[in-house]
Amino acid sequence: IPLQRSPKLVFASAFPGRLGAIKIMLADKGQELKVVLVSMEEWQQGDLKATCVFGQMPKFEDGDLVLFQSNAILRHLGRNHGAYGKDSREASLIDMMNDGVEDLRSKYIKLIYQEYDTGKQAYLKDLPNSLCKFETFMAKTNSGFLVGKELSFADYNLFDLLLNHLVLCPKSLDNFPKLNDLVKKMSARPKVRALLDSEAFKKIPINGNGKQ
Template sequence: MPPYTITYFAVRGRCGAMRLMLSDQGQEWKEVTVPFEEWTKGDLKATCVFGQLPKVQDGDLVLVQSNAILRHLGRNHDAYGSNNKEASQIDMMNDGVEDLRLKYGKLIYQEYDTGKDQYIKDLSGHLSKFEAVLAKNKSGFLVGSKVSFADYSLLEVLLNHQVLCPTCLDALPALKAFVAMMSARPKLKAFLDSDDFKKLPINGNGKQ
C-alpha cells in the first residue's frame, strides 16, 4: 500500500501543493475522492477534527489542515530546511503564500464577477514580495539551498495565477525563473504533464 492516503474532492484546491510535493519526492499515494453530495451528508465531516478536508493518513497518523500536512511532509522528506533558522524562515514564507492563497480564494468564491479586474491590477504588488526574496537567494529557492514545502506551495499558487492572468509574471523575472525551474524537475514535470494532474479542475466552482 502507498505510504499516504489523501481524502479530498475531485479538484486541485487545497491538495494541489501536497500532490506536487509528493510527486517531486517520488512518493506514491492513494486518492480517496469524495463527491460533494456525499460530503454534504455530514458523516465524513463529523470524523474530521475541524470538519474539513483535505485529510491525509500516514500510517496510524491522520491529519487535516493543509499547511500542517505540508509541514509534516516537509519533515518526512527533508524539505524543511537545513537547520532551525531555515525552518523558521520556511514557515514564514509559507504563511506569506497562505495570505496570497486566501486572497485568491476570496476572489474565486466570492468576488470573481465583480473583483477580478482589480485583483489582477493589485497582483503584482502581492507577488513582488516573493520576487524580492527569490532575487536575493541565488539557489532559486525561497530559503536555503534546497527545495522546501514552501516552494511547492508557492509554485502551486503561481500556476493557478498564470491561468487567471497568463501575463502576471512577465515583469517578475525571479518568479518566472522559479516556475520554470520547479516545473522542469523531472518527477514534477512528469506529474504536471500527466492526466491525473490535468483532469482536475483548479477550484470547486469551475472558476479559474
C-alpha cells in the same frame, strides 16, 4: 515519523484548491500516494464531515497518523522528506514565507469564490504588490528558492499557487524573473512534469466552482 509506502489523501471534489502542492511535492519526492475522491453527495450527508477535526478536507492518512489542514500536511511532508531547511533558522524563514504564500492564497480564494465577476481586474491590478514581496526576498537569497539552497515545502506551495495565477492571467509573472524562473525550474523537474502532464492531474478542476 517515517512515511508509509502509500499515504492516503481523501478529499471532496468541491475542495481541490489546496491539493496541488501536496501532490506535486510527493510526486517530486517519488512518494506513492493513494487518492480517494469523495462525492459531494457523500460529503453533504455529514458522516464523514463529522470525523474531520475542523469539519474540512483534505484528510491525510499516514499509517495511524491522521492529519487535517493542508499546511500541517505540508509541514509533515517537509520534515519527512528533508524539505524544511538545513537548520532551525532556515525552518523559521520557510515558515514565514509559507505564511506569505497562504496570505496570497486567501486573497485568491476570495476572488475565485466571492468576487470573480466584479473584482478580477482590481485583483490583477494589485497582484504585483503581493508578488514583489516574494521576488524581493528571492533576490536577496539569490539561490533560486525561497530559503536556502534546497527546495522546501514552501516552494512547492508557492509553485502551485503561481500555476493557478498563470491560468488566471498568463502574463502575471512577466515582470518577476525570479518567480518566473522558479516556475520554469519546477516545471522542468521530470517527476513534476510527469504529474502535471498526467490526465489524472489535469481532470481535477483548479477550483470547486469552475472559476479559474
